[in-house]
Amino acid sequence: MARIGFGQKFCIWCVLEIFEFVVRSENETMSPPHSAFSKSFPAILHVDDGMHWRGGQQQVFYLLKGLTEKNIPTALVSPPGSMLGARSKEAGLCSIPLTMRGEMDFMAGFRIASLCKTRGFKILQAHTGHALSLCLWAKLFYPPLQLIAVRRVDFHIGKNLLSRWKYTHPWIDRIVCLSRAIQEVLLADGIPKEKLVVIPSGIDLHRFDSVQVPNDFRKKWGIPEDHVLIGTVAAMAGHKDYPTFLSSARMVLDRTDRVSFCVVGDGPEEKKVHQMAESLGLLPHIRFVGFRSDVEIFLKAFDIFVLSSKKEGLGTSLLDAQAVGIPVVACASGGIPEIVIHEKNGLLVPSQNPLLLAEAILRLVNDATLRKRLGQTGRIMVQAFDITHTVEKYIALYEELGYSGENGERKRGNGK
Secondary structure (H helix, E strand, O other): OOOOOHHHHHHHHHHHHHHHHHHHHHHHHHOOOOHHHOOOOOOEEEEOOOOOOOHHHHHHHHHHHHHHHOOOOEEEEEOOOOHHHHHHHHOOOOEEEOOOOOOOOHHHHHHHHHHHHHHOOOEEEEOOHHHHHHHHHHHHHOOOOEEEEEEOOOOOOOOOHHHHHHHOOOOOOEEEEOOHHHHHHHHHOOOOHHHEEEOOOOEOOOOOOOOOOOOOHHHHHOOOOOOEEEEEEOOOOHHHOHHHHHHHHHHHHHHOOOEEEEEEOOOOOHHHHHHHHHHOOOOOOEEEEEOOOOHHHHHHHOOEEEEOOOOOOOOHHHHHHHHOOOOEEEEOOOOHHHOOOEOOOEEEEOOOOHHHHHHHHHHHHOOHHHHHHHHHHHHHHHHHHEHHHHHHHHHHHHHHOOEOOOOOOEOOOOOO
């Protein structure tokens, strides 16, 4: 019996993948469309490859919800089992599961292209770097698509050849920067200014209005009632700079014994963070609660919110803290100075400086009047980041690219 070579196996795999996708697509097409899309197929397809729930996924969810509420036809493609896909489906948004096996998965790109062609999507919006690779594959298979990339981080792209190739690719129509800081980084990396548009992240200002902190919250987590509770909500990743946060916590505790710390979040550096906290003798004074779906309870329980990032696209956790009236202390990195004005709606310190961060925290610990003033001002100033403003700016971008908002056809004389 003749042996099947690698090339033959690859061709068979491709055929089977295409067959599986065609069958799945036919079954999906036969199912009744969501009421929001009863008049037309979605015109804008959002792609996010994240499995977990982070700030980026929250932003995609807000955008999908906002566009749907305005009857802008839109849908999401995400991996099966992703938290974003599940929450979008629960909210009645159009969510399509699609297997994604990394940036070089051209078959995922083919499936995305087929969805766009058969269902009438006009615009692809990639919300992560990996998703952008898949969308470039999709445009290869279906060239009429217009492509928007969203850049959420203020990292330079020049050090990574694949990133540089992706973000400088001529097939990208626009790159959305979440802050002016990100725009400046991409300009320095050689991205043409005309391709860049700044659309800051937004939040639901009333998301936590009805949230009440349980009476036994402090007892449950072993936090003394008379302590000032200092908290952070951040993934345990390198750019969040937990070493600076923990070092500053040690310095604060060396000056006062009436504070406790709380950390909400998990991530790839979780083990390192816990080990450092133990080595600094922080464990009796700090609570690591991991990822929480009830993060709003913790936010409302904090007396002071701290973000120690050395790299940050914008910092929506700061916006959430301001929305509930918590005074914030943050490092002046990335886009953070665009939302925190020193001495007005928070305190800013240079990044990677534990001493100055500790001094700013202690200043708030010792001054309840200042905490109240900064919290109140923050609650007023955060109105500028209402998610409705973000949605309107995206709609303006779609219109600039030629999306009419009525039948999904491109406006004459606009777009490329």
